[in-house]
Amino acid sequence: MRYFYFPGCTLETKAVGFNRSAKEAAGALGVELVTLPEWNCCGATFPLSTDNVLDLAGPARNLVSTAEAGGDTLAVACATCFNVLRRTNHFLRKHPDTLEKLNAFLERPQPYAGQVEVRHLLDIFVHDVGLEAIRRRAVPGLGGLRVAAYYGCMLLRPADEIALDDPERPGIMDELLAALGAEVVDYPHRGECCGAYLTVKSPEASMPMSYRILSAAGRAGAQVLATACPLCQFNLDWLQARLRQQYASYQPLPVMYFTQLMGLAFGLDPAGYGFEQHYVDPRPALAQAGVLGGIRSP
Amino acid sequence: MERPARAPIAHALVIGAGIAGMQAALDIANSGYPVTLVEKLPSIGGRMAQLSETFPTLDCAQCILTPRTVEVGRHPNIHLITYAEVEDIQGEPGHFRARIRRRAAGVRWDICTGCGACIEKCPTRVPSDFDMGLGRRKAIYTLSPQAVPNKPVIDKEHCRYFTQGKCRACEKVCPTGAIAYDQEDELLEIEAGAIILATGYELYDVTRLGEYGAGQVPDVISGLAFERLLSASGPTAGKIRRPSDGREPKEVVFVQCAGSRDPEKAMPYCSTICCMYTAKHAMLYRHRVPDGQAYVFYIDIRTAGRRYEEFLQRAVEEDRVLYLRGKVSRIFRDGEKVVVWGADTLSGQQVEIAADMVVLATAIVPRPETRRLAEMLGIEVDAHGFLREANPNLAPVSTCRPGVFVAGTAVGPRDIPETVAQASAAAAKVLSLFARWQLEPEVVYAGQS
Numbered sequence: 001m002r003y004f005y006f007p008g009c010t011l012e013t014k015a016v017g018f019n020r021s022a023k024e025a026a027g028a029l030g031v032e033l034v035t036l037p038e039w040n041c042c043g044a045t046f047p048l049s050t051d052n053v054l055d056l057a058g059p060a061r062n063l064v065s066t067a068e069a070g071g072d073t074l075a076v077a078c079a080t081c082f083n084v085l086r087r088t089n090h091f092l093r094k095h096p097d098t099l100e101k102l103n104a105f106l107e108r109p110q111p112y113a114g115q116v117e118v119r120h121l122l123d124i125f126v127h128d129v130g131l132e133a134i135r136r137r138a139v140p141g142l143g144g145l146r147v148a149a150y151y152g153c154m155l156l157r158p159a160d161e162i163a164l165d166d167p168e169r170p171g172i173m174d175e176l177l178a179a180l181g182a183e184v185v186d187y188p189h190r191g192e193c194c195g196a197y198l199t200v201k202s203p204e205a206s207m208p209m210s211y212r213i214l215s216a217a218g219r220a221g222a223q224v225l226a227t228a229c230p231l232c233q234f235n236l237d238w239l240q241a242r243l244r245q246q247y248a249s250y251q252p253l254p255v256m257y258f259t260q261l262m263g264l265a266f267g268l269d270p271a272g273y274g275f276e277q278h279y280v281d282p283r284p285a286l287a288q289a290g291v292l293g294g295i296r297s298p
Numbered sequence: 299m300e301r302p303a304r305a306p307i308a309h310a311l312v313i314g315a316g317i318a319g320m321q322a323a324l325d326i327a328n329s330g331y332p333v334t335l336v337e338k339l340p341s342i343g344g345r346m347a348q349l350s351e352t353f354p355t356l357d358c359a360q361c362i363l364t365p366r367t368v369e370v371g372r373h374p375n376i377h378l379i380t381y382a383e384v385e386d387i388q389g390e391p392g393h394f395r396a397r398i399r400r401r402a403a404g405v406r407w408d409i410c411t412g413c414g415a416c417i418e419k420c421p422t423r424v425p426s427d428f429d430m431g432l433g434r435r436k437a438i439y440t441l442s443p444q445a446v447p448n449k450p451v452i453d454k455e456h457c458r459y460f461t462q463g464k465c466r467a468c469e470k471v472c473p474t475g476a477i478a479y480d481q482e483d484e485l486l487e488i489e490a491g492a493i494i495l496a497t498g499y500e501l502y503d504v505t506r507l508g509e510y511g512a513g514q515v516p517d518v519i520s521g522l523a524f525e526r527l528l529s530a531s532g533p534t535a536g537k538i539r540r541p542s543d544g545r546e547p548k549e550v551v552f553v554q555c556a557g558s559r560d561p562e563k564a565m566p567y568c569s570t571i572c573c574m575y576t577a578k579h580a581m582l583y584r585h586r587v588p589d590g591q592a593y594v595f596y597i598d599i600r601t602a603g604r605r606y607e608e609f610l611q612r613a614v615e616e617d618r619v620l621y622l623r624g625k626v627s628r629i630f631r632d633g634e635k636v637v638v639w640g641a642d643t644l645s646g647q648q649v650e651i652a653a654d655m656v657v658l659a660t661a662i663v664p665r666p667e668t669r670r671l672a673e674m675l676g677i678e679v680d681a682h683g684f685l686r687e688a689n690p691n692l693a694p695v696s697t698c699r700p701g702v703f704v705a706g707t708a709v710g711p712r713d714i715p716e717t718v719a720q721a722s723a724a725a726a727k728v729l730s731l732f733a734r735w736q737l738e739p740e741v742v743y744a745g746q747s
Contacts, residue, residue: 166508167508168508168509168512169508169512169514188628188630188631188632188637189630216632219633
């Protein structure tokens with residue numbers, strides 16, 4: 001299985017552990033991720049928040065490049081990039097007049113016709129590789145590590161455009177983690193917003209949001225929380241030092257990328273996974289559950 | 299139109315024996331004409347038999363219903379066929395022919411005395427649909443102690459004899475030898491001049507309400523289930539006990555429009571009865587649990603009926619039910635609590651209630667069988683599957699097909715008074731046809747509907 005892969009800015013800079021573990025985990029499953037030549041920023045929050053057609057040119061260029069390179073699928077790891085690219089594609093398919101304008105602006109040899117499918121790695125792993133194959137490959141597995149799958153907003157909503165899972169009761173990441181040998185815990189806030197960009201400007205608003213998610217996952221018995229979104233990862237991870245000050249009984253919970261857990265489950269060397277960059281170091285919890293192999297926590 | 303060779307048959311077929319079908323059947327039968335009344339369940343009474351008390355009078359539903367069910371059961375002009383479904387209808391007004399499949403009950407009702415010894419002895423217990431899953435029944439059962447007919451049926455999917463080949467406890471204990479495991483479905487053909495469809499409603503599938511727990515939170519129940527908790531003949535003998543641990547809930551949140559008035563995600567229409575029954579639920583809850591708190595989330599309150607608004611005011615003022623104007627966004631389980639997130643749009647605040655139980659006023663939806671019957675008869679249903687009347691203003695119980703009439707919630711959400719009035723109207727339509735045929739037996743009026 002071979003797919004064009006869109007890493008995105010964050011995975012190339014801050015979330016290098018996500019990027020590396022995603023590619024290695026995919027490789028271990030026989031999924032070759034070919035980095036899209038000359039990819040550019042998806043545009044993050046801007047393209048879909050204005051009526052300016054030109055704002056769509058950024059994300060659309062990646063779709064055009066995929067088509068030009070002969071690809072029919074663009075695989076994405078970052079939940080936000082996935083959301084922006086997929087929704088841009090959806091918009092262009094529904095608005096041929098806008099597509100025509102963009103094609104005229106982009107001046108590429110072949111006009112884009114909406115033929116590329118933007119897919120998240122979770123989708124590819126669960127539906128193309130299959131849970132059975134993942135289960136077979138999951139040696140040494142996660143040894144019953146108790147994991148809370150956290151989806152956030154971007155993987156789920158708007159449901160009719162994203163169409164990855166039921167936003168009210170998502171389960172695709174839970175299924176994947178269970179196939180890796182994790183014990184997935186049930187908790188109510190897997191699709192709740194973590195606070196997103198509010199952390200930058202008004203952390204007093206995002207803190208209760210992150211606290212709600214983390215404390216519920218902790219109460220449900222989770223040892224780590226898994227995410228597919230670098231912004232969620234940052235929020236949920238970074239805010240915990242403050243949460244400890246604010247809430248006396250708060251117990252820290254490591255926040256990991258689901259691909260890092262895949263790498264560990266497949267017995268890959270996690271040296272480049274960036275565990276040392278996490279604010280709440282996941283290694284003690286992983287070592288405690290015996291899934292870190294010979295690697296010792298500091 | 300082709301003229302039938304024979305005189306039209308002044309015999310009515312009524313499909314569905316809830317309060318609508320019973321009322322229509324009684325009106326026709328009391329006028330001296332024969333009626334065949336077909337019911338899918340083993341006994342009659344429909345949804346109303348599940349209710350605790352009725353608004354706005356707080357009459358005990360069972361108490362006002364039982365005289366009707368008994369009258370239907372004993373009426374010389376009513377041929378009651380329960381545990382049966384209409385499989386096919388052919389013919390034309392004046393001469394319909396219906397094929398009815400009467401399911402094998404496993405019990406010879408002609409010699410069963412209804413003593414109940416078999417039910418007592420049956421070792422198998424399964425969740426009871428009649429009690430909305432909150433109570434249990436045996437594998438040989440009647441719907442309720444007041445069932446008409448008061449004769450049991452065997453649930454072959456759960457009966458030990460049918461699943462494991464041994465047991466026969468009911469057979470051993472039956473004093474009249476009425477147990478007949480090898481009984482087969484019976485096919486009956488009946489002829490009727492006119493038909494009334496009164497097939498009733500179902501509740502919107504709660505598993506489709508993911509934001510409200512998708513049916514996975516045990517202490518989030520439907521309004522119909524709450525009726526069973528309130529009912530003296532229900533699984534808790536009328537005590538308010540929550541399903542998860544049997545404790546008395548001290549904070550109960552009632553959520554109106556759960557699946558109604560939601561064109562984006564669920565049904566676009568108003569289910570009509572929920573404002574009133576929710577007020578009734580909250581009121582009755584406060585009567586049973588005086589130290590409990592009842593909250594109601596509503597979009598707006600629709601009390602368009604005689605003495606309805608007064609009833610609501612009584613719930614608010616005398617019974618101190620707290621009404622919050624706004625929608626509930628999420629319901630989830632947190633430990634022993636059921637947490638409700640909602641908005642109070644009057645104060646402009648977000649509300650979080652750690653409740654002990656939640657009651658969803660789930661939307662009224664048509665039964666799938668109704669669509670099948672409509673197709674069989676060549677009459678229309680609307681976009682949702684409710685039967686379509688010939689004209690909603692001027693012919694509300696007629697259909698586009700002469701001789702076929704409709705009544706009750708199969709046409710759309712409505713309360714008991716309206717349902718009963720409609721059923722009587724449908725019966726009157728049938729009777730006017732019969733009267734006409736008596737005067738002019740040769741003629742069937744295509745346009746008469």
